[in-house]
Amino acid sequence: MIETSALTKHYGRFAAVDNISFRVEPGQVLGFLGPNGAGKSTTMKMIAGFLAPTSGSAKVCGFDVESRPMEAKRALGYLPEGAPAYGEMTPRAFLGFVADIRGLAGEERRRRLDDVLGRLQLEGVLEQPIETLSKGFKRRVGLAQAILHDPPVLILDEPTDGLDPNQKHEVRTLINAMAKNKVIVISTHILEEVNAVCNRAIIIAGGKLLADAAPAELEARSRYHMAVSLTTAETDKAKQALGGLPDVESVEVDPLDQRITAFPRRGKQILAAVSDALKAQGVAIRELQLETGRLDEVFRSITQPHAREVRV
Numbered sequence: 001m002i003e004t005s006a007l008t009k010h011y012g013r014f015a016a017v018d019n020i021s022f023r024v025e026p027g028q029v030l031g032f033l034g035p036n037g038a039g040k041s042t043t044m045k046m047i048a049g050f051l052a053p054t055s056g057s058a059k060v061c062g063f064d065v066e067s068r069p070m071e072a073k074r075a076l077g078y079l080p081e082g083a084p085a086y087g088e089m090t091p092r093a094f095l096g097f098v099a100d101i102r103g104l105a106g107e108e109r110r111r112r113l114d115d116v117l118g119r120l121q122l123e124g125v126l127e128q129p130i131e132t133l134s135k136g137f138k139r140r141v142g143l144a145q146a147i148l149h150d151p152p153v154l155i156l157d158e159p160t161d162g163l164d165p166n167q168k169h170e171v172r173t174l175i176n177a178m179a180k181n182k183v184i185v186i187s188t189h190i191l192e193e194v195n196a197v198c199n200r201a202i203i204i205a206g207g208k209l210l211a212d213a214a215p216a217e218l219e220a221r222s223r224y225h226m227a228v229s230l231t232t233a234e235t236d237k238a239k240q241a242l243g244g245l246p247d248v249e250s251v252e253v254d255p256l257d258q259r260i261t262a263f264p265r266r267g268k269q270i271l272a273a274v275s276d277a278l279k280a281q282g283v284a285i286r287e288l289q290l291e292t293g294r295l296d297e298v299f300r301s302i303t304q305p306h307a308r309e310v311r312v
Ligand SMILES: Nc1ncnc2c1ncn2[C@@H]1O[C@H](COP(=O)(O)OP(=O)(O)OP(=O)(O)O)[C@@H](O)[C@H]1O
Pocket: 011, 016, 034, 035, 036, 037, 038, 039, 040, 041, 042, 043, 308
């Protein structure tokens, strides 16, 4: 379990993290979302005990990170931003070193090392200096050190940053496989990642917590939620047919791809009416869909008013 209480970090008069409180329970994969400079890494560093808060507190599995650092760190696996490691070491030497400082020994040490090497498919690069590995393998080494002692709490700062689509998929699969009994917090800019791995999302911007909800709940805040969009060669005819429907509030055409979207009046279902109206007017549809909502639009509308001012 992770609990932060009014967690705050000031650099001079600048509040990088401003009064953030939340609690994460086992089984939750919490996506930490926010624009550049929002305060995500700073918050994670304070939970991981790498940075002292200016005020407020963080607990890991009930242990205060500042007053009980050993117990808190024992319960925690942390992948810092950029997955730093000792570049001149090989993955075998580096992970052996991490196993030693984590206090693993004997059969358990061997078992845990075998487990992470297998999970992250590191066997082929064990003897190659980390600084010569590809970005994807460097990130896997970073993840391996974070999960080596099988901690109940994982904090992963942009775990898929810079990876190719296949590697992203592998890391997301790994996170999903570990999610059942652990508390996992990941930070990301990638909104599709939230749907792929998270069952809860927190949006922060300007150091402040602005939203805390399940991804589907956030999508439901989108003005596209329950809208109907379609493509057709007969744009004007379709627009006219939909504009007259009583439960349709407005109709928009995307200037880039000519996609037509009909927005419902509050609380109205318009899918059947849209489909019937197009049929009645003889409009040939290429494709039509009911929208669940667009996370990118929700993200923008929540974070834009809190964009940081340029500091001098
Ligand atoms: N040591 C420091 N001294 C002064 N300001 C800092 C320091 N570390 C971070 N900041 C500032 O605090 C703010 C939050 O930074 P942080 O790295 O937590 O953001 P982030 O949400 O992780 O951003 P990104 O997505 O770009 O990694 C930024 O404006 C950053 O410039």
